[in-house]
């Protein structure tokens with residue numbers, strides 16, 4: 001259950017000492033996505049409890065999603081829409097074979113004007129569309145480290161946005 005991703009175009013490693021830092025990263029990524037406006041595919045990797053859902057919650061909030069933001073661990077998919085942009089939050093943890101996401105009809109979610117956020121993408125192995133950005137949240141004692149890898153120009157733009165906002 002590993003993903004064979006190509007060599008990234010750009011990489012960024014960020015220490016996340018506190019849950020608030022994870023939330024801030026999510027918020028900034030949301031702003032970067034809104035700035036671009038055309039959607040994208042983001043993989044979220046990391047062990048149970050690493051902070052994938054927390055990051056997505058902060059991202060969705062910063063994009064203007066109101067009300068309760070549920071983890072998709074049970075429903076597998078939660079859908080949101082803000083103006084013309086769709087957000088699909090997926091969690092593949094419970095999938096037992098790499099074809100299940102297609103059988104569930106999730107291929108249709110990968111369209112223009114959609115931000116697709118996938119927890120546990122490795123459960124689909126290499127059948128998934130390639131990501132613009134892969135975010136790996138890694139336990140470091142009680143804290144976390146985020147490793148971000150960009151695979152497309154859109155992903156590169158997100159990392160550049162994060163770099164710029166951390167300097168200003």
Ligand SMILES: Nc1ncnc2c1ncn2[C@@H]1O[C@H](COP(=O)(O)OP(=O)(O)OP(=O)(O)O)[C@@H](O)[C@H]1O
Nearest residue numbers: 016017018019022048049050051052053054143144
């Ligand atoms: N940088 C951080 N340092 C310490 N704790 C953190 C940090 N970021 C998030 N957390 C905490 O870790 C937990 C993350 O839970 P969350 O549900 O987001 O994990 P998850 O990766 O989605 O897990 P799952 O694989 O079960 O879906 C939360 O309790 C959150 O407060």
Ligand SMILES: [Mg+2]
Nearest residue numbers: 052053071119
């Ligand atoms: Mg989760």
